[in-house]
Amino acid sequence: QVLLAESGGGVVQPGGSLRLSCAASGFSFTIYGIHWVRQAPGKGLEWVAFIRSDGGDKYYADSVKGRFSISRDNSKSSVYLQMNSLRADDTALYYCAKERDTVAVTYYFDYWGQGTLVTVSS
Amino acid sequence: NFMLTQPHSVSESPGKTVTISCTRSSGSIASNYVQWYQQRPGSAPTTVIYEGNQRPSGVPDRFSGSIDTSSNSASLFVSGLKTEDEADYYCQSYDGTTVVFGGGTKLTVL
Numbered sequence: 001q002v003l004l005a006e007s008g009g010g011v012v013q014p015g016g017s018l019r020l021s022c023a024a025s026g027f028s029f030t031i032y033g034i035h036w037v038r039q040a041p042g043k044g045l046e047w048v049a050f051i052r053s054d055g056g057d058k059y060y061a062d063s064v065k066g067r068f069s070i071s072r073d074n075s076k077s078s079v080y081l082q083m084n085s086l087r088a089d090d091t092a093l094y095y096c097a098k099e100r101d102t103v104a105v106t107y108y109f110d111y112w113g114q115g116t117l118v119t120v121s122s
Numbered sequence: 123n124f125m126l127t128q129p130h131s132v133s134e135s136p137g138k139t140v141t142i143s144c145t146r147s148s149g150s151i152a153s154n155y156v157q158w159y160q161q162r163p164g165s166a167p168t169t170v171i172y173e174g175n176q177r178p179s180g181v182p183d184r185f186s187g188s189i190d191t192s193s194n195s196a197s198l199f200v201s202g203l204k205t206e207d208e209a210d211y212y213c214q215s216y217d218g219t220t221v222v223f224g225g226g227t228k229l230t231v232l
Contacts, residue, residue, distance in 0.1 A: 047221035107216040112166040
């Protein structure tokens with residue numbers, strides 16, 4: 001079955017950096033795009049970033065543009081989110097989610113991981 | 123960018139039908155598909171409706187969706203309410219390369 005497993009979360013000071021990983025299995029990873037979506041404690045969902053299957057296209061939410069960078073390693077069936085210049089309002093549970101379509105970007109997340117918690121605090 | 127506005131909470135009795143609305147602030151609700159996600163406490167979201175009115179396999183037909191261009195909104199209908207339907211529900215759409223979620227609606231089945 002489709003599995004997405006996030007890791008790399010933790011506590012980091014404001015201004016610091018963190019790299020999240022999303023390990024995928026159970027589907028043809030190389031033909032699907034992957035999204036990151038976050039959820040602050042007690043709050044709603046916020047889309048963060050997307051990377052196309054071949055890594056050629058990357059899109060970001062305005063709130064993270066210039067600070068976060070998404071990448072992937074198809075040989076390891078993994079996607080990464082490099083987060084720099086972290087702020088308190090980046091504190092959230094970060095989910096990776098699989099894009100449903102293999103060609104167009106539909107922004108429909110058909111499978112989600114369980115998330116990894118990032119806490120930005122001094 | 124546009125916003126999707128949902129009621130903060132709705133409640134209804136078991137066996138009844140509830141409607142959760144999702145109103146788009148600008149641009150047409152019909153211009154891009156709307157998805158609906160269910161999130162139970164402590165769990166990741168799962169899809170109940172995609173592309174406006176499609177159900178993933180395994181989602182009961184008690185869940186349905188529609189859009190109304192006159193009110194520029196999408197709606198999630200849950201009929202034959204069960205206590206297990208109690209959860210947060212989020213609508214979601216996009217425009218270009220921007221993804222927007224509604225603020226979420228807490229459904230209480232009492």
